[in-house]
Amino acid sequence: MLRFPSDDANPDNNLCMKCHMRRGEPAPGSSTPHAPQGFVLLGNGGYRPAGVSIDTNIALTTHASSANPRLCAGCHVNRWNITDATSGNFVFNSTGHLFKAIPCLDANGKPNNLETCAFSPPARSFKTCVSAGCHATEAIAAGRLASARNDIELLAAQIWTDLNANQTIDAAPTDGGYLAIIKRDLPLELTNPTVITPARGAEFNVKTFAERYANGDRSKGVHNPFLARALLGANINELRARYVLPAPPAAVSALVEQSLQAAAVRQPNFITTRHVTGE
Template sequence: MLGAIVVGACGSDIAYQDRPPFNPPADSTAGFLGYYAVSERATTCGQCHAELQAEWAATAHANAWATLQANAGAQTMCEPCHTVSHNGNRAAEPAGYPTVSDSVAAAAYRDVQCESCHGPGLDHLAAPTAAQPLASGLVAPGGCGDCHNGVHHPFVEQWSVSKHAVGDGLSHGDNPSCAECHNGKDALVQQFGVNAPYANKDDGAVMPITCIVCHDPHDKTLPAQLRAPIDEGTTDNLCVTCHNRRSTPAAPFRGPHAAQGPLVLGGEAGWVPPGYEWLAGMTSSHGDPATNPRLCATCHVSPYTVTDPASGDFVFHSVGHTFEAIPCVDASGIPVPGPCTENDRTFSACVGCHRFEVTARNYFIGFKDRLATLLDQVWRDLNDNAIIDPAPTDGGLLPEILQATGDETQVDPSDQVLTVAEGVLYNAQLAATSERPKFLDGATIVAG
């Protein structure tokens, strides 16, 4: 940086002298640099990383301090998450803004700047190639979850019980054929073309689908800094990039997997009987962007606020990051892990179209009952052994086919022939509900 000195009252001679590329850090112990020019909100990091500084300047992080000051409920305890501090990085607590008593000096740490996520930059500035302040790809500690938590914005609490964070899916993360959707590291590269370094990138561990997989920390081009749109009724949709895998059957027989995208958006999904003229492009209102602009996110990322019924006081703000359309809730209306009955679920996500929760609940129960009736026509496991046995041991169309033909290969997952019976089973698996879990378990074995 250059500083200008005018020589003479009216003269035109200007002498330039170099200005140090950073200001002495107010918190010299931690080494946070903060703003280079507070009034311009120009970060020290941005003196070199100008493009990233420009992207960051458009985000809510760049206005975090002003947002806090405009909130009537602002408290001192909120400040570490609206400034450069120990939150969001690996600095020892306390650090940054909370440690600086001089308000003028502390102003350099206002807003959620680069170092809030990347950590102190002093060592990197002194030796750029030797010290790389890398942000974490994990949620907490030392990541987004340090601040995005609590009753007002419980992102980390809700995400941590979601299938993006836990469950059987992560066990497939080290399988090369599954990693692009079951390992956050591979998803970043293969789904979104992101190969930038981060602290845990090369630690050899499977990373869940964390915040940085779906959200770009720097770029506000899309709402909520998402990496892909949620209003596209195509495979470019953020959710559909992964929820769009095995939606049609093939031999050898395997059940559907992550077929939600084609089902909702009216893509190719399910087994179509030979000679049946499929209504190409048929889409329900749920999958029509003109009717439902947010598509998957309308139901599966649906925020709502819980208030005290007597006083009207704030109790909890759900941010929809369990990704359940109709989550189980406790007596006050706060989401809790399931299972539960329909009466213990909130249908608040449905109110925008169905007007009332009770209306949506009744639609859901009625439709699920219809599906159960149809599924029972396909197969009823009368002896409860999770195997499709010939009638009369089991009931339904598939057992009757096995009885009539005496041909166990009609439902044989190991051969190279896709039979009509297997096509029917595939569609039943697509339509299965939690009340018919044996379809969801992928039962395809016939009695020997």
Template sequence: MLRNTMNRLLVAAACVAAVSAVGCVSEKATPAAPVRDAAFLGYSVPDTKQTTCGNCHVDVQAEWAQTKHASAWADLQATGHADASCNKCHTTNGATNLGADTAGFFAATTDAGKKLYQDVQCEACHGPGANHISAPGETQPIPTIIMDTTHADGCGSCHYDVHNPFAEQLAVSRHGTMPNWEGAAGSCQVNCHTVWGAMSQIAPRATAFREFGTNPLTTTLKPGLTCALCHDPHDATNPAQLRLVLTATSTADSAQHACGKCHSRSPAANASSWKSSRAAHSAQFATLMGTAGYIDPSLGNITGPMRHGTVETSCAACHMASGPVNSASGAFAVQNTGHTFEVLPCLNPASTATGGVDTSAACTEANRSFAACGTSTCHASESGARDAFDRVQGEIQGYVNVLWVDKNGNSTIDAFPTDSGWLPKLLLHDATRAAGTKRLATTGADTVYTAAKGARFNALTFGSPNRHGDGSFGVHNPWYVRALLVKSIELMRTAYATSDTLQGVPPAVQSAMVRAAARQRTH
């Protein structure tokens, strides 16, 4: 950090001056020092990976040296396949900085000169620093943390192309295509729905924002969540240089979880939220951990086998599976990096421009990949996973349908006959009932708990495809979601069966409920 840096500044500045001058080096041991590029500083001492920048920015240097960026050159050589085409992304040069490839590594003519610019050093991201060290200040560019869609700057200038299409996949993912939430309610933009809001939660450093002031979405660069939000550019403490972790054992861990940080907002049905006509918002993490939805007290302690909650690296294990996408003849076409964040992505070897992601409308369950689920430690095969997926979603959908069928697909519970099921019917009756006796209203005398309000919360949280719920239709925690919905149906039947025109539970759902209740008892 610079606070430490400033104290060392005088010493370090002298050192920097010394390295750039020939006189610093022992006359006897060395021939003429390699000529430095006019713009890029590169290494101060290549053999110890001491960058010139790191002479002053001591703490960043120490962190960076532990990252894979610092061994990009050695790893490249170790392949035995290194050729000139590889250098652009495994060295420090102008080509990855909206510049020409005639700077840094590419400009150096001797081996000793090239050595100064091996690896992905500071300037590979921050741009050339010669001007900065001649007058240190806040002039050094903070790298573009918003995606540049031409792959000429920022992380995407190397992390792209068929072998590493992180940028391409992110660009077509929901994270990359988020609608513009600028100007929306304060908490939406400040927490999760704009990159600067999310950065202020996850990486609260004012410097990261200087590049775009307070509103990145007015720039022509790609908004949405970007690489440096989830990845720490300098710090390799966590795997994959993640800022937060992927492991969790309880809902309380969400604050430190790379996905739970956002995907666990207002999840549980507490004393007031079950009244809400909206569901638990972004409830995936809490569903996985078994705390989302309205938990009726009569359910007691739900201690089922929440297998999906204990999946190693939780969300990423399912949502970020990676692997090659091959053509029909088996030849490599493009690498799936998992940065669509989709469990069941539609992949197509011809879709190289979008990192192998088939963005066409023809994408249906039949051509989605179940590879993430069909690994040896999980489901035995992709087809086994597909069956389990269909079974669970079908069963959960069956329960939800008793409570609510969203006939007009607007993710809102509308009164019968616009929607059907028990809740729309109660809503219809509510219209003619006196204040204080309405089952689904949340105003005036009707703010007390009713079985219908708890059921509504669960139907919306687990049964709605909209993004205010869980969205997995039970897959995140089948046993738990099943228990909550079955209980909601039972409570509804007890509370209203005699007074309203509620239809019986369809036989197929009834037998599923009997099986579910039996399972509940045995665990």
């Protein structure tokens, strides 16, 4: 065999996961993920808040399912022909060697290296989402992406908003969200390197699933949207149970409950404790 296979769900054998599966959960001395993509895709990445029990069943309804047997390559390496919209003549054969699941397209419909185009067709191609077997149309895939991004951002911002964009939790009001309040009132909860507190666990999950952190999953939730929503929702509940924090807005509370219920449908024993009493 010239290389490891890309369609093997065993991380020890999977070609992509040889690099993209380094640190998927917090450890003493580190609250930062590193190349956690394989962990997230397979459903075993992230900090587990108290009362949460996740096995890989939660991954089996996402992009690690039998609908996408090629796993990473099923989305990131796909071939298709680009034809002229007017004449129908052949223009270009895209081989997927940019490794972009939803690449930006130039005026001729060819994938390019830009990252600034809109996250919807026709600015981007969602053809791999259809050819991989996960979604019926490009429009449906784009809609699912928009929904996941909005939900994850809403949950992550409740936990921590890095207002000065230094990727470090600063005490409120320099930063926003629950972790900034905890950094102001109980700084040791975030700075003790030997103890993985609920605050440090929540920091790890935000850095894993939110879009603005350098070493996170960086899939905008696509690798495992159910896992991302569920863990961030469970983080919010655990933080409120452990620390003195204000109630989240109604929209966030509703999304937390919705996210945990969606996870429980896929795994009935997902969560064994409920949210803060009185809500």
